[in-house]
Amino acid sequence: MQQLIDIVQKWVAGYLQFLEPVPIEIWYILFMFIFAGVVLGMVMLFAGVASYAERKVAGHMQSRHGPNRVGPHGVLQFVADGIKLVLKEDLIPDAADKILFRFAPYIVFLGCFAVFAAFPFSMVFGQSLGITNLNIGLLYVLAISSIVVVGIIMAGWASGNKWSLLGGLRSAAQIVSYEVPIGVSFLTIVMIAGTLDLFEITRQQDGGFWRWFVFRYPPFTMSAFFIYFVASLAETNRVPFDIPEAESEIVAGYHTEYSGMRFSFFYMSEYGNMLAVSSLATIVFLGGFQSVLPFHILPGNWFVIEGLCWFFGKALFLVFVQMWLRWTLPRYRVDQLMHLAWKVLLPFAFVNIMGIGIWMLI
């Protein structure tokens, strides 16, 4: 970001002499807003398109057509939905804790939105193309995505409704338990890469798909990837781990009382989260923006476009797999969910760590 600001500052100074004394802090703040706006736009657009794609996928998997009324093949359905949600009345229950109730959706959204700050989407001038490049990127992503659970509990509590509270608590239990296998499965990669820097992790996977971390130490990293993927489904509260919402038991769980725009924030954060966990899996296990082939197709700095294509291609494929699983599997019971996290995923994740450790010793 520093170099970018320098470039822009020089460029502006060349043309607009009078702007030169603008201090660097102002530029920083301006750029923060611009980048945040870009990411926000990206996440919102993705959430919209993904909600359309999800229904289309669901439709075709159930031998239906899915949405096909608004626009050609129904592609404008999400715009119509968005307009509807914006125009809807915003209801706040009497028993609700008003401040927390208003605040909760934004915290949930923040949790999924802030992780995008650390992702290297591609490479330019040997630097990562992203909002920022943290040397503790992986830790930051894991930490910031945990904020979601705070928002969910807030929403459940503030609704002043027993179903919402139960839904919020279930969700908290689920997310907290599944964060452990995620963390441990990332440890295997951190052991191999020797860094928490996401850009550095990606760069180590250069040179063909066999250099990706999934295929590097086959049984261990592959099972780490698998553990991460399963646990990330649970993190995003998606089927088969969608117990925070259960129509027959606790209605819509923590967002039972939400309507209109506030509801749509929960909705967007669900889809944003799907992209976030898929992107993270792409970066850590599937080589991020690195090509499948051992060489770059586009020369020099044009690689930035190719990198973006690879990155989003892989991430969107994982998003599709998530949808695919959603329309295939029935849901888990609460006890089965806990069984899976603590008795299956976690032991296997530890076995991976030991395996990688022994492999690296010999």
Place this chain on the structure above:
Amino acid sequence: MIKYFKQIITELWSILKGMKITIKYFFAKPTTVQYPEERIQMTERFRGMVKADTDKCISCLYCVNICPVSCIDLEGEKSDAPAKVMNKEGKAMKRIKTVTKFDVNIAQCIQCGFCAEGCPTAAIYLSKEHENSALSREELIKHYAK
């Protein structure tokens, strides 16, 4: 211990099987019909809205009497020049009365088909039409007499 691993393997295998089925349907052609644009062909024995051809009706009141819900309202008067109509067997018969009122309340009709079965001249019949919704009760009373 063996049971534990066995269970994990069978679970994974069943998930893969399920995913195979869903992806097969994902690429298959949808079976639903886009209703207002496409319609399915009604079967031969489909019983839809009751319709009447008053030119054939001889006002025998058979249908009025047999209708279990009494939804047919029929009035006839003697005509000056009796016309000839064909009955179901193809024999010609005299039509002494003409129909002045032939109302069927399709909101009440249960589409049992008794009227059509008994009608000697096949004047009343069950069509294939099934889009019978209307905005008022009055619209549901169909007037077939001219």
